[in-house]
Amino acid sequence: MRCIIKNMNSKKILIILLLVAIAFGVVIGSNLDKFLPKRTLSPYAYVPRVPKSITGESEAFSDIVKAVSPTVVNISTTKTVRRDIPAPHFFDDPFFDNFFEPFRAPKKWKEQSLGSGVIVSGDGYIITNTHVIEKADEIKVILYDKQEYKGKVIGTDPKTDLAIIKIGAKDLPAIKWSNSDELQVGEFVLAFGNPYGLSHTVTMGIVSALGRANVGIAEYEDFIQTDAAINPGNSGGPLVTIRGGLVGINTAIFSRTGGYQGIGFAVPSNMAKRVMEQLVKTGKVTRGWLGVTIQQVTPDLAKQFNLNNSNGALVSDILKGGPAEKAGLKKGDVVIELNGKTIKDVESLRNMVSQSEVGSTVKLKVIREGKPIFIDAHIAELPKDSAEAMPERLGEKPTEENELAGFTVMGITPEIAKQLGLSKDEKGVVIISVESDSAAEESGLRKGDVIQEVNKKRISNLAEFNKITYHIKEGDTVLLFVNRGGQKFYVTLRIY
Numbered sequence: 001m002r003c004i005i006k007n008m009n010s011k012k013i014l015i016i017l018l019l020v021a022i023a024f025g026v027v028i029g030s031n032l033d034k035f036l037p038k039r040t041l042s043p044y045a046y047v048p049r050v051p052k053s054i055t056g057e058s059e060a061f062s063d064i065v066k067a068v069s070p071t072v073v074n075i076s077t078t079k080t081v082r083r084d085i086p087a088p089h090f091f092d093d094p095f096f097d098n099f100f101e102p103f104r105a106p107k108k109w110k111e112q113s114l115g116s117g118v119i120v121s122g123d124g125y126i127i128t129n130t131h132v133i134e135k136a137d138e139i140k141v142i143l144y145d146k147q148e149y150k151g152k153v154i155g156t157d158p159k160t161d162l163a164i165i166k167i168g169a170k171d172l173p174a175i176k177w178s179n180s181d182e183l184q185v186g187e188f189v190l191a192f193g194n195p196y197g198l199s200h201t202v203t204m205g206i207v208s209a210l211g212r213a214n215v216g217i218a219e220y221e222d223f224i225q226t227d228a229a230i231n232p233g234n235s236g237g238p239l240v241t242i243r244g245g246l247v248g249i250n251t252a253i254f255s256r257t258g259g260y261q262g263i264g265f266a267v268p269s270n271m272a273k274r275v276m277e278q279l280v281k282t283g284k285v286t287r288g289w290l291g292v293t294i295q296q297v298t299p300d301l302a303k304q305f306n307l308n309n310s311n312g313a314l315v316s317d318i319l320k321g322g323p324a325e326k327a328g329l330k331k332g333d334v335v336i337e338l339n340g341k342t343i344k345d346v347e348s349l350r351n352m353v354s355q356s357e358v359g360s361t362v363k364l365k366v367i368r369e370g371k372p373i374f375i376d377a378h379i380a381e382l383p384k385d386s387a388e389a390m391p392e393r394l395g396e397k398p399t400e401e402n403e404l405a406g407f408t409v410m411g412i413t414p415e416i417a418k419q420l421g422l423s424k425d426e427k428g429v430v431i432i433s434v435e436s437d438s439a440a441e442e443s444g445l446r447k448g449d450v451i452q453e454v455n456k457k458r459i460s461n462l463a464e465f466n467k468i469t470y471h472i473k474e475g476d477t478v479l480l481f482v483n484r485g486g487q488k489f490y491v492t493l494r495i496y
Contacts, residue, residue, distance in 0.1 A: 060242070061190075061204070061242070064190060064240070064242065064243075064244045065190070065202050067244050068175060068190070068192060068202075068238065068240055068244055069144055069192065069200055069202070070143075070144040070145075070173040071118055071119045071144075071172075071173050071174060071175040071238070072116065072117075072118055072119075072144065072192045072193065072200060072237060072238060073116065073117045073118070073119060073126060073141050073142060073143055073144070074114070074116065074141070074142040074194045074199050074200075075114070075115045075116060075117050075126075075128055075132055075133065075139065075140070075141055075142075075151065075165075075236060076113075076114055076115075076139075076140040076141075076142065077113050077114075077115070077132065077133055077136035077138065077139050077140070078136065078137055078138040078140075079113075079135050079136045079137050079138075080137055113132070114194060114197050114233050115128060115129065115132030115133070115194070115233060115235045115236045116128065116132075116192070116193035116194045116233065116234055116235060116236040116237030116250070117132070117141070117165070117236045117237070118175050118192070118236070118237060118238040118246065118249070119172050119173065119174050119175060120174055120175060120177075120246075120276065121172075121174050122170065122171055122172045122173070122174050123169075123170055123172070124149075124166045124167040124168060124169045124170065124172060125154070125164060125165075125166050125276070125280065126141065126151070126164070126165050126166065126167065127162065127163070127164055127236070127249060127272060127276055128162075128163050128164075128165060128235075128236030128249075129161050129162065129163060129235045129236040129249065129251055130156045130157065130158050130161045130162060130163045131161060131235065132163070132235050132236045133151070133153060133156070133163055133165060134156070134163075136153075138150070139151035139152075139153070139165060141165070141167050142199070143169075143172075144200060147169075149167035149168060149169055150167070150168075151165040151166070151167055152165060152166050152167070153165055154166050154279055154280060154283070155278075155279030155280070155283045155284065155285075156279075157275050157279065157285045158218070158219075159218060159219040159220050159285070160218050160219075160220050160267060160271060160272075160275055160285075161217060161218045161251055161252075161267070162249065162267060162272055162275045162276070162279075163279075164276055164279045164280060175238060175240070175245075175246045176244065176245050176246065177245060177246050177269055177273060178240075178241050178243070178245025178246055178247045178269055179269070179270065180224065180247050180248060180268035180269040180270045180271070181268075181270060183207060183210065183224065183241070183247055183268075184207065184210075185206075185207050185208070185209060185210060186206055186207060187206060187207045187241065187242070188204065188205075188206055188241075188242045189204070189205060189206065189207055189224075189226055189228055189239050189240065189241060189242075189247065189248075190202055190203070190204050190228065190239070190240050190241075190242070191203050191204075191205070191226065191228040191229065191230055191234060191237065191238075191239050191250055191264065191266075192237045192238050192239075192240070193230070193233060193234035193235070193236070193237030193238075193250060194233045194234070194237070195229075195230070195231035195232065195233040195234050196231060196232060196233050197233055198233070201234075203228045203229035203230070204228055205226050205227040205228030205229065206226065206227060206228075207224060207225070207226055208225040208226055208227050208263070209224075209225040210224060210225070211223075211344065211347070211348060212224070212225045212265060213345075213347035213351075214347070215252070215254075215265060217251060217252045217265065218251075220271075220350070220351060220354060221347065221351075222267075222268055222271060222347065222348075222351045223251070223265040223266060223267065223268075224239065224247070224248045224265070224266045224267075224268055225263060225264070225265055226239065226248075226264050226265075226266060227262045227263065227264070228264060229264075230250050230253050230264030231253065232253075234250045234253075234264075235250060235251060235252070236249060236250065236251075237249075237250045238250070239266040245269075246269050247266075247268070247269050248266030248267055248268055248269055248272070249266055249267045249269075249272050250264065250265075250266050251265050251266055251267050252264070252265045253265070270355075271351075271355065274355055286358055286381050286382070287354040287355070287358075287381070287382040288353045288354050288355065288356035288357070288358055288360075288379040288380070288381070288382065289322075289323070289353065289354075289379065289380050289381060289382040289383065290322065290323050290324045290329075290353050290377060290379070290380075291318065291319035291321075291322020291323050291324045291325065291380065292315050292317065292318055292319065292322070292324040292329060293315070293316045293317035293318075293319075293487065293488055293489065294313040294314060294315055294316065294335070294346050294349060294350070295313070295314050295316050295346060295489045295490060296310075296313070296314070296345060296346050297310045297311065297312050297313070297314050297334060297345075298310060298492065300477060300492035300494075301314060301479075301490060301492055303477070304477070304479045304490075304492060305332065305334060305367070305370075306369070306370035307334060307367060307370075311336060311342070311343065311344055311345070312334040312335055312336040312343050312344075312345075312349075312367065313334065313335050313343055313345065313346045313348075313349040313350075314332075314333075314334050314490060315329055315330070315331055315332065315333045315334070315335065316331065316481070316488050316489040316490055317331060317487075317488035317489075318330065318331055322380070323377055323378050323379065323380045324377060326377075326378070327364075327375050327376060327377035327378065328375055329364070329366070329375060329377065330368065331481075332368070332369075332456070333366045333367070333368050334366065334367040334368075335349055335364055335365070335366055336365050336366070336367055336372075337363075337364065337365035338352045338353070338362055338363070338364055338365075339352075339362055339363055340363070353379065354382065356379045357379065358379055358380065358381045359378070359379065360378075360379050361376055361377065361378050361379070362376070362377055362379060363375075363376055364376075364377055405438065405439045405440050405478075405493055405494075405495050405496070406434065406435040406438020406439050406440035406441060407431050407433065407434045407435065407438070407440035407445055408431070408432050408433045408434075409429040409430060409431050409432065409451060409462065409465060410429060410430060410432050410462065411429060411430075411461050411462040412426065412427070412428060412429065412430055412450070412461075416430055420448060420450065420485075421485070421486075422450065422483075426450065426483075427452065427458075427459070427460040427461070428450045428451050428452040428459055428460070428461075428465075428483070429450070429451050429459065429461070429462050429465045430448065430449070430450050430451075431445060431446065431447055431448065431449045431450075431451065432447060433447060434446060434447055439493055439494055439495065439496050440493065443491050443492065443493045443494075444491060445480075445482070445491060445493070446484065448484070448485075449482045449483070449484050450482065450483040450484070451465070451480050451481070451482055452481050452482070452483055452488075453479075453480065453481030454468045454469060454478060454479070454480060454481075455468065455478060455479050456479060456481075472495055473495070474495055474496065475495065476494075476495045477492055477493070477494050477495070478492070478493045478494075478495060479491075479492055479493075480492075480493055
């Protein structure tokens with residue numbers, strides 16, 4: 001009996017222990033998350049630790065924008081456009097007014113455009129682009145604080161597409177200037193302006209290239225190229241460095257659609273400052289002049305003149321009595337430095353001379369017959385441009401002629417000289433025809449060109465031309481000196 005009771009008590013104890021274990025398991029299972037470390041399953045709950053250097057740079061850019069924005073203005077212009085094509089005379093009869101007036105095109109109407117500018121002095125001087133205010137009847141300037149003023153044109157310089165206007169205000173915030181010569185490719189820059197009328201917009205990019213020329217925007221081009229977004233309406237706005245200094249004036253964009261495509265151009269601040277100072281002081285811009293005709297050094301020309309590379313500007317003509325002749329420059333010299341600054345190409349020499357002060361003396365480093373020499377030259381004022389039209393036709397073809405590498409020449413007769421506008425003392429031979437797809441056409445020779453030298457040897461007539469060219473054989477490269485309507489330059493011609 002005791003054994004049975006003992007066994008029953010043991011079973012009860014086991015059941016009780018089992019129930020307690022189950023209950024404890026349920027309690028533990030339901031509160032398991034309280035005993036284990038929490039895990040974040042969603043990546044969006046992660047808070048990154050941003051380096052202080054990055055946050056500091058962001059704040060620095062914001063500080064630059066806050067400092068520069070008050071100097072940027074919105075320029076709105078209005079100009080009257082007149083209809084060039086007159087309406088039929090009978091439309092002017094009052095009888096037709098009631099019938100055709102609703103359909104008649106207006107004889108004149110007002111056209112509005114938007115641009116940008118930057119305040120460069122506290123007394124109200126603003127620099128912008130010529131094309132922004134060109135032919136404007138009214139110029140309205142809106143400041144950062146929404147105040148509006150009427151703008152007065154102080155002067156324009158279409159050759160650089162720069163203009164200065166002034167408003168009647170004082171104690172204005174003015175931007176500080178930076179030296180554009182110290183700018184380097186790859187530097188960060190900020191472009192300010194009013195693209196599409198969206199006032200006080202700022203974009204950031206880098207300097208993509210320096211010294212861009214032959215863009216076709218202005219006569220004197222030395223553009224800063226940037227990928228900072230520039231759009232219509234940005235013209236005239238400032239391009240600034242990350243130190244907040246004015247380094248350029250936004251001028252144009254390269255676009256096939258009219259919108260931003262990653263290439264913008266700005267006039268360097270050094271050029272803009274010089275133009276501004278002259279326009280404010282005298283109302284016009286005077287430019288330096290040496291009295292030379294220069295051309296690009298091609299690899300073929302570099303070989304002909306014993307040069308190590310294609311840098312520099314080749315002197316192809318010297319104006320009689322000009323500063324270059326007085327200084328001792330000669331045709332065939334290659335200018336590689338001006339006041340210690342490297343001359344990369346024709347545009348760099350042209351820009352440096354034009355920005356030199358009239359009456360000053362510059363030191364030129366020149367390669368002459370393969371040897372470097374130094375020449376001091378005085379800068380004169382650029383005279384008014386003059387141009388002569390090329391004649392379209394030559395006289396009848398004479399029997400005395402010579403053909404070389406796809407072009408035919410003849411001696412200069414009095415009749416031909418008259419047609420070409422040449423002086424009586426002009427010597428050489430004239431090209432009377434150029435074959436298509438020939439070496440002559442590839443080199444750029446044209447009908448009417450006067451050849452005055454062959455391989456640096458002066459020629460006066462067809463006989464001398466024949467004597468020199470007789471020894472030229474296939475595979476040779478010939479150096480020609482050409483006069484085209486008063487423009488003189490060298491041409492290399494490969495004989496096939």
